Amino acid sequence: MKKVLIGLSLVASLSTLSFANEATSEDINLTEENKQEMLNSDFQMPSAGALVMALTKNIGDTDWNSFITPVGKKKYTSNEDLVLNLGVRGADAYFLTASKDSANLISVSTEINYLLNKVQVKGKSLNTSSRKSRLKELKDLVKAKNWERVQKEITVLQNSIDNDFIDANSTSLMILNNIGGWIEGYRLALEGFNKNYKADKTEILLQDELISYLYKELKNDSSLKAFDKTPKLLKTLSSLNVILKSVKDDKLTKAQITELLSVLNETKKYI
C-alpha cells in the first residue's frame, strides 16, 4: 500500500511538469560566499547525447555519419591513449545513433569493446563480463534498429564507465575520457554547422566554460604531465578559447567555425 502511495505521490508531483522557457526572474540575494561555495561544488561534463539532441533541435537532422570515419587499424601508445580514444568513440556512438546508422555504429561498438578490453583501471580491465554482455545486447539493438533503446544503452554504458573511474579514484582517466568525448562532440557540432550554417543558432558552440574547465583539469593533474598527448591537448583547448574570445554578439561567423574546425581536425589526427 505504501509503495502505491509513493508511486501516486510521485506521479502527482511529476504531473506539474511544464516546459516554461527560461524566466528572467528576480535576483536572489546570494552572498559572495554562497556563490563561491556553489561554484566549487560538484560539476559533471554534459554527455554527447545531450549535445546531439540539442543540435538536432537547433539545426535539424544532420547526417553525422558523413563526418565519422570508420575505425581503421590503430596503434595505441598507452593506457591514457586508450581512454582518450574511448571518449572519442563514445561521442561517435551517440551521434551515429542520432543518424540511425547501423553499419558505422556496429564498427564503433566493436572498437569500444576492444578499447574496454585493453583499458586498465587499478590493474583490472574495464570490460567486466556484465559489460561485455551489455555491449552484445547493444549490437543486437543496433541491428534491430531500436534507436530509442540504443541511445539509452549508450547513456548507461557511458555513465557506468564514468562510475568505474570515480570508484577507482582514477581522476586522470576520467579527465581524458571527458576530453576525448568533448573534443569529438564539439568537432561534430562544428561539422554540422559548417554544412548547415545558421548564424542565430551558433550560441550552442560558445562552450568556453567547458573548454576552460577541461583545460584546468588537464593542466592541474600531475599524473597526466607524463602523457605525451597532454601538451597538444592543452594547446588545442587554448587555441579554441582564443578563437571563441573573438566572437561578437554571441554569433559565430562561418569563418570562425572553419577556423575552430581546422584546429580540431588537426588535433584529431594526433589523437
Added chain:
Amino acid sequence: MKKILLILLIIGLYSTTAFADRGVAASKAIKAGFELERRGYTVREIPGTYLSQGRYRTYNRYLYGGNCYAIVGVGDNRVRDLDVIIWNRNWRRVARDNDSSDVTVASFCPRRSGTYRIRTKMYRGSGHFYQVIAYR
C-alpha cells in the same frame, strides 16, 4: 527499461557515502526515472547524498539551449520538505520548487547553453535524497 534505471540508480548509490534508509529514496528515484522516461526524457544521472535539516547540496551542470530539462528530487521517509532552486551562470533564478513536499520537480528549457547551479535544500526533516537529472 527497468534494467537501465537500476544501473543508473546503482551509479547514484555508489556516489554517496551514507547508507541508512537509502533504499527508500532509491526506490522513489527509480519511480521518478520511469515516469520521466515515459514522458520522453533521457535520464542522464541520479546523484544523491544525505542531508540534515537546513543543509543543501549544489550540483553544477552544463545544460544545452534547445533541450528541456527535468530535475526531480526525492527523499527517504524521514524527509519532510525538499526545495530546489536553479540559477543560471549570471545568478539569475531560472526555476524553483519550494512547496511543502518531499518531492521537488523543476523543469525548464534553457534559452542559452551554460552551467546551471542546481541547489537542493533539506527544508524540513533529514535523510537521503536523490536528484534525477533528465533531458529531452
